[in-house]
Amino acid sequence: MKPLYCSDGGDVKVNSPPCHSPGAILPDLPQAAEDPDKNCGLSKDATAPETQAWLARHRFTQHVPTFTNFSGADLLRLSRDDIIQICGLADGIRLFNALHAKRIEPRLTVYVCPSGCTVYSVLYLHACRAAELLHKLRTLLPPTSKECDTVLVSGPNGAPVRLTDELVRHLPDNSTYRLERIEDDTLLLSPTGN
Known part of the structure; x- marks a missing residue:
């Protein structure tokens, strides 16, 4: 932008227009x-x-x-x-x-059954991030239970694999899992054969 020049009583002043942040110019992003x-x-x-x-x-x-x-x-x-x-x-x-x-259609749909239940809950993932899945898995836990920070997925031959963004992106769509707490702060997602 060009600076604005103005003179007051013989002095020349340069007034630059205010610089707007992108947030002031661009519309709000969706939720x-x-x-x-x-x-x-x-x-x-x-x-x-x-x-x-x-x-x-x-x-x-x-x-x-x-x-x-x-x-x-x-x-x-x-x-x-x-x-x-x-x-x-x-x-x-x-x-x-x-x-x-x-x-907006979800990128990934996962069905999860908490241990001790027979009914599955559907989780729609839009960002396909580990944090998004962890947030939604926490809603399936009893409110009195301790916060879980770690999620493991049962991998080949039952090997526990840490949940990452990359792993979430590669989960099959419409897959089913059983959710169990294996430690106070750790959850295990095991694929079911359904």
């Missing part, structure tokens, strides 16, 4: 992979107050008064051109895209 459902689109069954809350949550607060009496179905019925006419070009396109956004 963390731990809960991608927070980014879901507006439901057609949403009431007017739920629609107002959705608009505010998705940074359309300035348009909440405009859509005060709109239900989810009313807002979803509007065409792209209608929304652009109401909100202006930039916000109209952004609102239309937010309303019609598709849910």
Whole structure:
């Protein structure tokens, strides 16, 4: 950017425009992979107050008064051109895209059955990281149990293999595992033959 020159009483001063951080210029990124459902689109069954809350949550607060009496179905019925006419070009396109956004599909789906249970829980992994899987495995443990820091996966011939990002990326999609605690702070994921 060019510096701005101004003179006050014979003195020449150079005023540089303020430098903006990328966060101030770029839009917010979607929510963390731990809960991608927070980014879901507006439901057609949403009431007017739920629609107002959705608009505010998705940074359309300035348009909440405009859509005060709109239900989810009313807002979803509007065409792209209608929304652009109401909100202006930039916000109209952004609102239309937010309303019609598709849910992000998980990269990996894993089914886990904690020891002592017969029912499997499904874990959807979006980032395919060891930390993401560990976070989701902790939700399957009783709340009173000690935090687990280490996860081992039963490898070839039952060899315990430390869970890493690379190992998570290479887990087969739709695979099933049994989860057991082998030490106070260590979990073991063993593949089941199902």
